[in-house]
Amino acid sequence: MGKNxxxxxxxxxxxxxxxxxxxxxNKVTAVGTPQDKEIIDSCIVNAGRHPRIEEVFPQNVSxxxxxxxxxxxxxxxxxxxxxxxxxxxxxxxxxxxxxxTSVPIVSAAKGxxxxxxxxxxxxxxxxxxALEAKGIKRDIYAIGGPGTAQxxxxxxxxxxxxxxxxxxxxxMIKSSLETDTFHISLTHDVHGxxxxxxxxNAYALGVSMVIGYSSKNDPDxxxxxxxxxxxxxxxxxxxxxxxxxxxxxxxxxxLIGLGDLYVTVTGARTRKLGILLGEGKSLEEATKILSGMxxxxxxxxxxxxxxxxxxxxxxxxxxxxxxxxxxxxxxxxQGQVSQLPWKDFTYSEV
Amino acid sequence: MGKNxxxxxxxxxxxxxxxxxxxxxNKVTAVGTPQDKEIIDSCIVNAGRHPRIEEVFPQNVSxxxxxxxxxxxxxxxxxxxxxxxxxxxxxxxxxxxxxxTSVPIVSAAKGxxxxxxxxxxxxxxxxxxALEAKGIKRDIYAIGGPGTAQxxxxxxxxxxxxxxxxxxxxxMIKSSLETDTFHISLTHDVHGxxxxxxxxNAYALGVSMVIGYSSKNDPDxxxxxxxxxxxxxxxxxxxxxxxxxxxxxxxxxxLIGLGDLYVTVTGARTRKLGILLGEGKSLEEATKILSGMxxxxxxxxxxxxxxxxxxxxxxxxxxxxxxxxxxxxxxxxQGQVSQLPWKDFTYSEV
Numbered sequence: 273m274g275k276n277x278x279x280x281x282x283x284x285x286x287x288x289x290x291x292x293x294x295x296x297x298n299k300v301t302a303v304g305t306p307q308d309k310e311i312i313d314s315c316i317v318n319a320g321r322h323p324r325i326e327e328v329f330p331q332n333v334s335x336x337x338x339x340x341x342x343x344x345x346x347x348x349x350x351x352x353x354x355x356x357x358x359x360x361x362x363x364x365x366x367x368x369x370x371x372x373t374s375v376p377i378v379s380a381a382k383g384x385x386x387x388x389x390x391x392x393x394x395x396x397x398x399x400x401x402a403l404e405a406k407g408i409k410r411d412i413y414a415i416g417g418p419g420t421a422q423x424x425x426x427x428x429x430x431x432x433x434x435x436x437x438x439x440x441x442x443x444m445i446k447s448s449l450e451t452d453t454f455h456i457s458l459t460h461d462v463h464g465x466x467x468x469x470x471x472x473n474a475y476a477l478g479v480s481m482v483i484g485y486s487s488k489n490d491p492d493x494x495x496x497x498x499x500x501x502x503x504x505x506x507x508x509x510x511x512x513x514x515x516x517x518x519x520x521x522x523x524x525x526x527l528i529g530l531g532d533l534y535v536t537v538t539g540a541r542t543r544k545l546g547i548l549l550g551e552g553k554s555l556e557e558a559t560k561i562l563s564g565m566x567x568x569x570x571x572x573x574x575x576x577x578x579x580x581x582x583x584x585x586x587x588x589x590x591x592x593x594x595x596x597x598x599x600x601x602x603x604x605x606q607g608q609v610s611q612l613p614w615k616d617f618t619y620s621e622v
Numbered sequence: 623m624g625k626n627x628x629x630x631x632x633x634x635x636x637x638x639x640x641x642x643x644x645x646x647x648n649k650v651t652a653v654g655t656p657q658d659k660e661i662i663d664s665c666i667v668n669a670g671r672h673p674r675i676e677e678v679f680p681q682n683v684s685x686x687x688x689x690x691x692x693x694x695x696x697x698x699x700x701x702x703x704x705x706x707x708x709x710x711x712x713x714x715x716x717x718x719x720x721x722x723t724s725v726p727i728v729s730a731a732k733g734x735x736x737x738x739x740x741x742x743x744x745x746x747x748x749x750x751x752a753l754e755a756k757g758i759k760r761d762i763y764a765i766g767g768p769g770t771a772q773x774x775x776x777x778x779x780x781x782x783x784x785x786x787x788x789x790x791x792x793x794m795i796k797s798s799l800e801t802d803t804f805h806i807s808l809t810h811d812v813h814g815x816x817x818x819x820x821x822x823n824a825y826a827l828g829v830s831m832v833i834g835y836s837s838k839n840d841p842d843x844x845x846x847x848x849x850x851x852x853x854x855x856x857x858x859x860x861x862x863x864x865x866x867x868x869x870x871x872x873x874x875x876x877l878i879g880l881g882d883l884y885v886t887v888t889g890a891r892t893r894k895l896g897i898l899l900g901e902g903k904s905l906e907e908a909t910k911i912l913s914g915m916x917x918x919x920x921x922x923x924x925x926x927x928x929x930x931x932x933x934x935x936x937x938x939x940x941x942x943x944x945x946x947x948x949x950x951x952x953x954x955x956q957g958q959v960s961q962l963p964w965k966d967f968t969y970s971e972v
Contacts, residue, residue, distance in 0.1 A: 418856075439972040455968050458972045459969075482779075500773075501881075502768035502769075513873070527863065531853065534855040535848045535849075538888055619809075
């Protein structure tokens with residue numbers, strides 16, 4: 273028995289989840305944000321054709337403009353908010369603050385919000401707190417993990433986790449969304465999971481910078497620089513584990529973050545930026561070369577470095593445990609630094 | 623002040639360590655195994671030229687044939703055994719069983735020995751036990767971690783760990799071997815470290831098989847199959863962590879293993895084999911295609927699967943925690959299996 277699922281936001285991830293939800297046999301209503309007007313126009317006029325994705329939405333997906341969101345959510349078993357980081361406050365004010373609290377909300381937004389005290393929280397936590405300040409009690413669920421929208425749409429095997437408080441609601445979300453290629457784990461660890469998959473972008477940049485340093489010094493394409501990459505991945509993983517454990521993340525969330533780190537280093541955008549920086553380009557030059565790319569890694573490094581420094585000042589973390597993060601932050605903020613702090617990447621247990 | 627270092631075995635790793643030790647300012651004596659006669663011939667006649675490596679040994683490296691090992695070890699501050707897995711028992715009987723126990727021995731051999739009870743131990747542990755059975759008490763040290771010999775020789779940044787019991791001896795080894803690109807950590811965790819860097823070969827095959835499955839189903843070279851790789855890395859890391867924790871490995875050793883896993887999947891031999899198997903080739907066909915390659919991953923999977931099954935039977939591990947290992951073992955022993963057990967790679971904490 274399919275569910276009634278309303279998805280708000282029809283960008284890359286919203287479209288991917290709409291296709292998955294439809295494939296899994298649900299009745300899907302896709303609601304555009306105010307920025308998605310042309311997308312909804314196209315989907316309505318052209319029988320499910322999105323202007324920027326190849327796949328065509330099947331007949332069990334219907335469409336609505338942003339001003340019709342309230343009607344589109346009536347009778348929904350749950351609502352997925354697939355909005356970009358720019359829409360976080362719009363979603364809070366226009367949707368969450370007025371929506372019936374009995375309808376579960378699942379966030380597919382990725383990223384962390386930096387608070388004034390330096391700490392980093394996930395969007396679900398940010399929304400829950402903001403709603404509570406308005407006297408609204410609502411649990412917010414999330415779908416997190418390494419899943420590029422394009423590959424989800426193509427039906428490639430993908431493993432994500434649904435996180436939140438109520439086990440029954442989470443099981444309902446899982447059973448309604450999973451397909452033979454879309455695999456879903458369940459965890460209560462919202463903060464740990466969302467933190468892990470966000471900070472991996474910072475460390476993917478660190479590991480990629482090591483590749484850039486090495487390939488600049490030795491540009492022979494046959495030389496794959498395995499040793500230094502392994503050393504860099506080790507250090508990145510160690511810093512991620514140290515930070516995430518202090519944040520109370522559970523082991524599964526940490527390991528999902530490490531898998532995401534692996535694939536982000538072997539993958540696209542963050543790797544390219546890291547290699548350019550490692551080769552000696554400034555952030556300005558590198559950003560110019562990569563114009564048009566979203567450089568989420570730069571934002572997260574700044575926020576994470578601030579968070580770590582605050583925790584160091586409070587005695588909750590030790591500065592010497594984060595040589596890679598602090599080095600990368602220095603490169604981004606102060607320009608190129610000549611040498612990676614390799615000796616700081618070793619340890620002694622004797 | 624340099625040390626007197628004797629290295630037994632002048633294959634790829636022995637040669638790399640001889641070059642590093644010489645570069646670090648030590649007096650090095652390189653002793654061939656009985657299989658290395660032609661190598662020693664060449665080094666002596668051609669002023670330090672090894673027949674199979676590009677680099678030339680500098681003047682502070684001298685050479686000796688295997689029958690001169692005893693004289694070559696006289697006055698040595700320590701001896702490095704850089705022998706292949708085929709020389710393990712030769713090294714035990716001919717060298718370790720008769721050598722002065724006051725001279726520290728460091729093993730650079732990689733791999734694990736499977737005992738009759740199914741457990742896996744490192745070569746240093748294997749040798750220590752065998753010597754103890756002969757009434758000889760000796761601590762054996764090891765150098766472990768992700769370091770390909772070729773890159774160590776080229777002077778690429780490399781992070782290894784020296785492990786063993788006596789802190790002073792380990793510090794002496796570290797200070798004598800480290801250079802501006804060869805970085806050394808110290809740990810007492812011999813078993814954990816050697817286990818981590820050995821079993822990563824099994825899991826690199828598992829992750830590579832996932833890549834092979836995906837690229838067979840969707841051969842478009844633009845499609846990088848990020849989602850399934852991240853999912854596979856997560857599962858591999860989880861199984862490694864579960865096994866290694868049960869073996870008592872410390873966190874640093876586990877993370878070194880995860881860095882080694884990352885680089886082995888992005889690297890050469892094991893990846894190629896995994897992709898061929900994932901594409902549907904049998905082990906026999908794949909081995910034929912890769913003729914001449916050492917397929918250490920196949921050996922370690924067999925041993926690790928046996929070890930895990932034994933521990934499952936004893937109630938020390940749970941079978942359901944190792945779906946990737948047991949699947950890969952099944953593919954190797956029973957031929958191609960149609961589907962990866964994707965649903966077993968998910969978890970529920972609720």
